[in-house]
Amino acid sequence: MESRADIGVVGLGVMGRNLAANIQDKGFGVVGFDADATQRGRAAADGLVAAASMEVLVVGLRGPRAVLLLVPAGPAVDAAIATLRPLLAAGDIIVDGGNSHYPDTIRRGRELAAAGLGFVGLGVSGGEEGARHGPALMAGGDAAAWGRLEPLLTAIAARFDGQPCCGHVGADGAGHFVKMAHNGIEYGQMQLIAEACLLLRHAAGLDWPAAGTAVAGWNAGEDASYLLAITGDILATRDGQSGRPLLELTADRTGHKGTGVWTVEAALGLGVPVPTMAAAVWARALSATRDQGAVDGAYAAPAAPLAAGDIGVALAAASLVAYAEGLDLIAAGAAHHGWRTDRAAVAELWRAGCIIRSATLDRIAAALRAEPGNQSFLDRRWTRGQLADALPAWRRVLAAGADIGVPLPAFAAAFHHAAGRAAPEVGARVVAAQRDRFGAHGFARIDRGGTHHAAWDGK
Numbered sequence: 001m002e003s004r005a006d007i008g009v010v011g012l013g014v015m016g017r018n019l020a021a022n023i024q025d026k027g028f029g030v031v032g033f034d035a036d037a038t039q040r041g042r043a044a045a046d047g048l049v050a051a052a053s054m055e056v057l058v059v060g061l062r063g064p065r066a067v068l069l070l071v072p073a074g075p076a077v078d079a080a081i082a083t084l085r086p087l088l089a090a091g092d093i094i095v096d097g098g099n100s101h102y103p104d105t106i107r108r109g110r111e112l113a114a115a116g117l118g119f120v121g122l123g124v125s126g127g128e129e130g131a132r133h134g135p136a137l138m139a140g141g142d143a144a145a146w147g148r149l150e151p152l153l154t155a156i157a158a159r160f161d162g163q164p165c166c167g168h169v170g171a172d173g174a175g176h177f178v179k180m181a182h183n184g185i186e187y188g189q190m191q192l193i194a195e196a197c198l199l200l201r202h203a204a205g206l207d208w209p210a211a212g213t214a215v216a217g218w219n220a221g222e223d224a225s226y227l228l229a230i231t232g233d234i235l236a237t238r239d240g241q242s243g244r245p246l247l248e249l250t251a252d253r254t255g256h257k258g259t260g261v262w263t264v265e266a267a268l269g270l271g272v273p274v275p276t277m278a279a280a281v282w283a284r285a286l287s288a289t290r291d292q293g294a295v296d297g298a299y300a301a302p303a304a305p306l307a308a309g310d311i312g313v314a315l316a317a318a319s320l321v322a323y324a325e326g327l328d329l330i331a332a333g334a335a336h337h338g339w340r341t342d343r344a345a346v347a348e349l350w351r352a353g354c355i356i357r358s359a360t361l362d363r364i365a366a367a368l369r370a371e372p373g374n375q376s377f378l379d380r381r382w383t384r385g386q387l388a389d390a391l392p393a394w395r396r397v398l399a400a401g402a403d404i405g406v407p408l409p410a411f412a413a414a415f416h417h418a419a420g421r422a423a424p425e426v427g428a429r430v431v432a433a434q435r436d437r438f439g440a441h442g443f444a445r446i447d448r449g450g451t452h453h454a455a456w457d458g459k
């Protein structure tokens with residue numbers, strides 16, 4: 001290998017192959033490697049230089065060397081690092097661009113720093129198309145390593161109004177934490193759109209293509225998003241053989257690779273409410289475990305069709321709650337780990353390239369800049385105003401779902417999260433008293449300070 005490349009890409013599957021091609025298009029030299037010879041052959045056929053081994057890849061890099069990993073999260077990342085480590089020297093950098101769990105990233109960063117190697121945990125979003133033409137990139141870790149990679153990463157990232165959707169969001173595991181929260185929002189919004197589709201068909205009485213037209217109509221509005229755009233297309237897609245809507249022939253169950261579960265686990269650990277995301281994780285689990293053979297009849301017919309417009313209003317509001325949950329989780333994660341993560345900057349870098357990109361994010365970023373502070377994004381004036389306007393339609397949607405029996409776990413969870421923050425009472429005083437009664441756990445009073453205990457014996 002004569003000329004030295006600027007970066008090595010290890011893992012030439014869906015993401016690695018496309019990111020490598022993107023990097024090459026922007027004028028940087030790339031050399032790739034994949035454990036699978038078929039993937040190497042495919043990459044070579046696409047015009048990429050594919051090394052026959054990790055050793056050959058490393059020899060082909062100019063120093064100080066940078067290697068980007070796009071291998072499955074978990075043991076494959078440790079295995080790739082173990083192979084690379086003896087081949088690299090102090091000052092070289094490893095970047096993990098997969099969906100790694102952030103505690104693993106923190107551990108790997110410490111281990112590699114002890115060996116004098118830089119390490120960046122890079123959240124990458126945008127799927128195959130984003131990787132090829134411009135993903136959103138959330139970098140965490142070593143600031144010096146980030147500084148060296150910034151020109152390349154900025155060049156390949158998506159752009160919103162000319163601004164690159166790429167940034168350093170904090171030390172060690174911050175990049176993968178932010179990507180994890182992104183995926184939690186993604187889960188919430190995907191489930192909300194799925195519930196909206198159920199309502200369009202069963203409460204508003206539309207067939208699949210008409211539901212697609214309604215979703216495409218929402219996507220022409222002020223809350224246009226990538227997920228709405230692809231769902232409009234999905235609803236309009238027909239099976240090539242039968243001509244029937246392909247969704248009608250699609251099994252009603254789905255799986256996951258784990259990032260949604262990690263998000264909810266992290267939120268539980270930090271005490272941050274993320275009920276919309278959690279409802280989406282449970283909905284996937286329910287879909288995968290229920291006995292579809294035991295399904296009983298159809299939904300009840302609505303007394304009167306629900307207006308599609310109500311569903312769209314409720315969907316926009318519930319999607320905003322999902323964004324708020326993710327942003328609150330990022331704030332809590334940053335405070336806990338000591339990361340300097342700017343939520344407005346994160347919202348800005350999600351405006352293009354990533355799966356949760358939407359027109360709403362530009363308004364969210366502006367609201368975060370206009371009203372700085374540490375409070376929940378749901379408690380801000382701007383957010384409360386947006387949600388208050390949607391409440392009447394949202395209530396009608398929930399009532400219609402209950403009337404005909406359509407399950408709406410994410411719509412309901414988002415509603416109760418938003419309503420709970422603004423409600424005059426949430427019932428917690430009764431729970432506090434019960435805890436104090438059976439466990440002497442104490443309770444706070446509103447008329448004096450300190451922690452109190454009472455017999456609560458009815459006298």
Ligand SMILES: NC(=O)C1=CN([C@@H]2O[C@H](COP(=O)(O)OP(=O)(O)OC[C@H]3O[C@@H](n4cnc5c(N)ncnc54)[C@H](OP(=O)(O)O)[C@@H]3O)[C@@H](O)[C@H]2O)C=CC1
Nearest residue numbers: 011013014015034035036070071072073076080098099127
């Ligand atoms: N697909 C997507 O939309 C997105 C994926 N991601 C994340 O990006 C990462 C990569 O995903 P994706 O490209 O879809 O995965 P793929 O399975 O398509 O590709 C991964 C490739 O890495 C190879 N590989 C595994 N271990 C090694 C190793 N030690 N050395 C060299 N090659 C190795 C695999 O080979 P083999 O099959 O032989 O093991 C495989 O060809 C994952 O963490 C994923 O979660 C992030 C955003 C979006």
Ligand SMILES: O=C(CO)[C@H](O)[C@H](O)COP(=O)(O)O
Nearest residue numbers: 099125126256257258259355
């Ligand atoms: O990170 C992604 C998008 O942002 C990936 O597509 C992710 O793998 C999707 O998650 P899951 O398989 O759990 O639905």
